[in-house]
Amino acid sequence: MKKLIYILLSLNIVVNVCFFSSACLQSFKKIDLDSIEEKSLGNFQGSEELPSLLELVNQINLQNEYLELRTSYVEFDGNPTEVEAKIKAKKSSALFQGSTNFYYEYKKQDIVPDTKLEDIIKETNLGYIKTDNNMPNKKELLNSIKKKNMLSARFLTEEDFDIDEGQTDTYAKINAKGITFKGSIELTYSCGTEDLKEKLSDVIKITDLGDYQASEEKPKPDLDWIYKKILEKNPDTTKYLNKQDIKVKNEVNDDGVDIVGTDENYTGTVHITFKIINEEV
Incomplete structure (x- = not known):
């Protein structure tokens, strides 16, 4: 490590x-x-x-x-x-x-029969789904479900569910079929034909990260500290923000730094501020 x-x-x-x-x-x-x-x-x-x-x-x-x-x-x-x-x-x-x-x-793995869909699909807001149609198809829904529920829904396949009638461009209800899963669950999303990039400023709303305790080895914050503090200060909006999604744009200053998106899902720049507290001699 x-x-x-x-x-x-x-x-x-x-x-x-x-x-x-x-x-x-x-x-x-x-x-x-x-x-x-x-x-x-x-x-x-x-x-x-x-x-x-x-x-x-x-x-x-x-x-x-x-x-x-x-x-x-x-x-x-x-x-x-x-x-x-x-x-x-x-x-x-x-x-x-x-x-x-x-x-x-x-x-x-031998999957336990009759597992409830609600037990493996914890996150039902799937976010933005790119589709060539008016609404996402089964494969696109499945990919988004797995993206939002990476571990718990990893065994779900297209053969395990059907899309209920009444699907729209923002809503779908899926029903389990077969012997592996049971029940139904409602999903929400937005969709379109274009790649959608989210503004980094809409994700990192609180930009003052507070005090940074400097040390001889780390006189200034590194990306690991910055990322953890961003999550801590913005728990509701950074649920899907990964450390690889951001990078330091230029040199870390004594009181702040510019952060930019590296992932195809984020765009723009956010200026992060902090206060460096030096060790007492």
Whole structure:
């Protein structure tokens, strides 16, 4: 873990040194997947005979705090087995590079019959759904359900439910079918044909993060501290904000810094303020 934190800190240093040069930013050093500290993932179960990329990424994140790896950053390098998988960074990934192997013991889970939909779909507000139609289809609904309920709904498939009559462009009721799940649940969302970017300022409403206790090792706040404080100050609006969604735009000053979105879901800049409290000598 310490090794990974040091890597992230070093990336912040590179940005702080090079922020005046666009060429330097373009050569921003990515995190090497092989530097991930914990590659032994233990025992876990999934919905298929072999682990999916999403299940593997979830398990990697559980074993490596603060990593927050995503399936949009990596892909399988070859086929996974019940005990080992190799992943590599996608060429489009701006944060990761290289490849590495992970080790585990995986088996297909026997799902308990008659599980209530409401027990696996805790978050029913699915947010914005991009669709080519007037309203989202079953696949688009399922993808959004899993995005908002990543762990609890990971075994849900299109064959497990039907969309009830009366669906609109903001509402759908789904009914369980088959023997695995039971019950029904109402979902809300907005939809459209365009990619929608949320303003970072609509998510980070409280920008004064309070006091920062400086130390000899960390005289100024790093991204990890800033991210945690943003969540602490904005608990209602940052539910889906991940640390990879933001980055420091330029050098951290003595009283603040500009934060910008790195994810395709966020746009704009927010100026964050804080007060540095130095250690007493």
